[in-house]
Amino acid sequence: MIRNSSDRGSSGRSSRHPQRRERGGPRGRLLAILPLLILLAGCSSLSNLFGSNDDDMGPELPADKLYNEGVYLLNEKGSAKEAVKKFEEVDRQHPYSDWARKSLLMTAYSYYETKQYEEAIGAAKRYVSMHPGSPDVAYAQYLIGASHYDQIPDVTRDQTRTERAIQALEEVIRKYPTSEYAQQARKKIEVGRDHLAAKEMAVARYYMEKKNFIGAINRFKVVVTQYQTTRHVEEALMRLTECYMMLGIANEAQTAAAVLGHNFPDSPWYKDAYRLVKGGGFEPSENKGSWISRAFKKVGLG
Incomplete structure (x- = not known):
């Protein structure tokens, strides 16, 4: 049975219940605006x-x-x-x-x-x-993002609303970086990106259950390349290790495990990846030419 990121403790919220989205922005700030x-x-x-x-x-x-x-x-x-x-x-x-x-x-x-x-x-x-x-135009722009954000659906559904929320909130940061709403926008964007990553993880796990390892790799790749700062990237790297081992592509499995261990040495997901590689008779070893290695170096994590 495939675990998801929430199995690893209480550090992240369940991807299927996005109800913890904070709502501290527009409400209660009326007197501060006008x-x-x-x-x-x-x-x-x-x-x-x-x-x-x-x-x-x-x-x-x-x-x-x-x-x-x-x-x-x-x-x-x-x-x-x-x-x-x-x-x-x-x-x-x-x-x-x-x-x-x-x-x-x-x-x-x-x-x-x-x-x-x-x-x-x-x-x-x-x-x-x-x-x-x-x-007050920064607040108006923030209201647009917050209105989309409060309608973010469960990860099992279409995430167009999440993408719109992120886009509108990014406008707040881009156009009004010194406004009091920029920091609130960043927090909401972080939650929204985590939500999008959770959607990719859910689809990837489904593919794994169906033994469609190529399909799963493509979804985990999205998490690794686009959502590295979310809590899901550790599991994504471990799952990549697992998929590549199942396909017999040992060098990519070794790289995924090595990158996971280098960036998240204390992660329980690394322990799982290490055991998978060792169980196949290999050691975690990073191939610098691998897309996994390049993806992490691109953002300065590798």
């Missing part, structure tokens, strides 16, 4: 200030009143869906005002809060397109 409640200072009663209801929305209402009603509904009442109506009304009635710009970002955030991710992505993309010079 000076949302400054205009409320000195008001003796929020309920008096926002005494109007949806029926009051009309051409005569000023932008700041609509905006602050939306903030009140979002922060005090926890009614993100109702808040969206207020923010969108600002854009409808005062499309060229600074309040409309702020309301568009708040619309994206409110959609995110209600898990209407496609709407959140749409509003955030519109903000990035319309206000590229805004100090």
Whole structure:
């Protein structure tokens, strides 16, 4: 029975249950993004200030009143869906005002809060397109990535959403490297890449069970060449050792075991690879011309 990486202890989360994805980014950071409640200072009663209801929305209402009603509904009442109506009304009635710009970002955030991710992505993309010079554009770009990220599926399913999340979060790092969201984006990208590697490992193990060792090698190769910084690379190298031994390609098996031992000498996976090679009458020995050796040298791990 083939083990997966989670068999080696509690260091990594199960690849089939990606529910440990951290969600600390957009939520709870509202006051750090926009000076949302400054205009409320000195008001003796929020309920008096926002005494109007949806029926009051009309051409005569000023932008700041609509905006602050939306903030009140979002922060005090926890009614993100109702808040969206207020923010969108600002854009409808005062499309060229600074309040409309702020309301568009708040619309994206409110959609995110209600898990209407496609709407959140749409509003955030519109903000990035319309206000590229805004100090809050990094947050809007981060919201796009976070909305994709929160929809990452189980590793048994198509991973297009994971790839989109990584791409959007990489934009945060590339365009706004000094923003407070760059570090959060890096953490999410790391989890996303681990998820993609887990998908490759799951398919490769399936091929091994079916004795399709060439198919398995091709999948493990993806992990070794593209996802070396994930927790799955150690098992991938051991599985390569196993597949190559099964195919009688001893020199590649020796190289896989040697690279594993060189980069992860204390790994339990190396102990397994070492036993496999020794059991075949060989020693771990790195062939510098092997794709495995070149892959690790390329990123400075070999």
